[in-house]
Amino acid sequence: MEDYSLQHKKAWEFDAYDFWVRTAGTPKERAAKDKENPKKMLKQYAGYFDSFEGIRVANICGSCGKKAVPLALLGAEVTVFDISEANKKYAVETAEAAGTKIAYEVCDIMEIDMGRYEGYFDVVFMEGGILHYFHDIDAFMKVMRSLLKPGGKMICSDFHPFTKISDILGLQQPTMSYFSTDIFEGEMAHARFYDEEIRKQIP
The missing domain is CATH 3.40.50.150 (Vaccinia Virus protein VP39)
Incomplete structure (x- = not known):
């Protein structure tokens, strides 16, 4: 953890x-x-x-x-x-x-x-x-x-967990089964506000 x-x-x-x-x-x-x-x-x-x-x-x-x-x-x-x-x-x-x-x-x-x-x-x-x-x-x-x-x-x-299966908020996050309990790595929610070059550098 x-x-x-x-x-x-x-x-x-x-x-x-x-x-x-x-x-x-x-x-x-x-x-x-x-x-x-x-x-x-x-x-x-x-x-x-x-x-x-x-x-x-x-x-x-x-x-x-x-x-x-x-x-x-x-x-x-x-x-x-x-x-x-x-x-x-x-x-x-x-x-x-x-x-x-x-x-x-x-x-x-x-x-x-x-x-x-x-x-x-x-x-x-x-x-x-x-x-x-x-x-x-x-x-x-x-x-x-x-x-x-x-x-x-x-x-x-x-956020309602429906966002797991549909990116309704436009956060550009991975989607999966509604019932998935898997942990996934995704970008920070605000990463989409950066130019592509900087976006790639965000941890």
Whole structure:
């Protein structure tokens, strides 16, 4: 499993900071959008939160902070857990530019420090294609449950597994039997945004 984790880390750190600048704007530009209307930046997910002020949120695979920063602006105490240092740099700079703070732990999600975070969060939140990175969903969900306080809430929005047999999102990923449990190697979802020469270099 460690090999897969290192492979994900390499891929998610390849040109990641510059990719976010090109696609989402500089941290300052992104922060201005977040500040303008944080709830709007949360999109449909805003409705799943009972409140924002003072709640502790674990943002799993929170990437560039696109949901963490709006949550922090609304008053939540947000900790992002993600494998990429480059993602952290963009997210933390965006939070600072927005005049707020987020905590950011660069780690393998399956190795979150439970001495520090067990039972710590009111909400565990993840969205936008998370589960396919984890081979053992039961083990993953045990980690998620461990992060939550008694009575806490998990908000998880992910791609329907129908995408295994049809590339309906245009991610240019391999397709296979709907019931396949095989692990496969594929490109990072954003690889298609690069020129062919650079695309070949992405881990």
